[in-house]
Amino acid sequence: MKTADTQSITVETLVNAPVEKAWKYFSEPEHITKWAFASDDWHAPYADNDLRKDGKFKTTMAAKDGSFSFDFEGVYTNVVPKKTFEYAMADGRKVKVDFAADGSKTRVTETFDPESQNPIDMQRAGWQAILENYRRHVESN
Template identity: 50%
Template sequence: MKITVDATIQAAIEKVWQAYTTPEAIVKWNAASDDWHTTTASVDLRVGGEFSSRMEAKDGSFGFDFAGTYTEVVPHQRLAYRFGDRAAVVDFVVEPDGVSVAVTFDPENIHSIEQQQAGWQAILNNFKCYVEQSE
C-alpha cells in the first residue's frame, strides 16, 4: 500500500519546482505544524544525489533528519527518491488552475496511515502557502 497527498499550487511551474528543490526555500516551508521547523537542508539534485533536512521541534525537545537519495529527476515533472527502505515519488503536473503536486510514498510501521497522511498533507499545505505567498 502507498499513501498519496496532493495540492494544487497557483503559481508557475518554475516557481513551484524551485521552491521544492532548493535548500533556501525548503527551510521556509518544510514543517507539519507551527511548533516544528526545518533548521537546515541540502540538495544534490541529480540521480544518485543525496538530500537531507533537519526537522526539529521549536522548543528543542525533539529533532530528526529526513534524508535520502534521488532515483529520478525530471525537471518540472517528477522527483523520485529512496529514504531508508522506503520510496517516494513527487509528480508536478501543469494544469489550467496551477500546478498539481502529488506525493506518493511508502508508509512506515510506527504511525497509523491516517497520521502519516495527515502529516505529509500538512507539509504539502505549508508548501502551497509558501509558494503562493512568496514573491
C-alpha cells in the same frame, strides 16, 4: 524502520503558481527550510539538496522548543526536471513527487511508502500538512 505491508499513500495540492516556480520552491534549500514541517511548533533549520539522479538530500526537522529533531534524508533515483523526481529514504521507503501544469497552476502529488510505527491516517495527515505549508510558502512569495 520497517515499512508497512500496505499500499502507498498519496497526498496532493494545487499551487497557484507555474511549474517552474513550484519546482524551484520545492527543491531549493533556502525555500525548503521555510515549509518542511507539519505544524507551527516545528521548523526546518537545515536543508541540503542535490536534485539529480544519485544526488542526496537532507532536511533537519526540529521542535522549536528543542525537545526533538530528526534528519529526513535520502538519495534520488530518478529526476526529470520540472516534471517528477523519485527517491529512496534512508530507511529504504520510496517516494515519488509529480508536478503537473493545471492551467496557470501546478498540481503537486506525492506518493510514498508508509512506515509501520504510526497509523496510516496520521502519516497521510502529516505529509499533507507539510505539502500545505509548501503551497502557502509558494503562494505568499
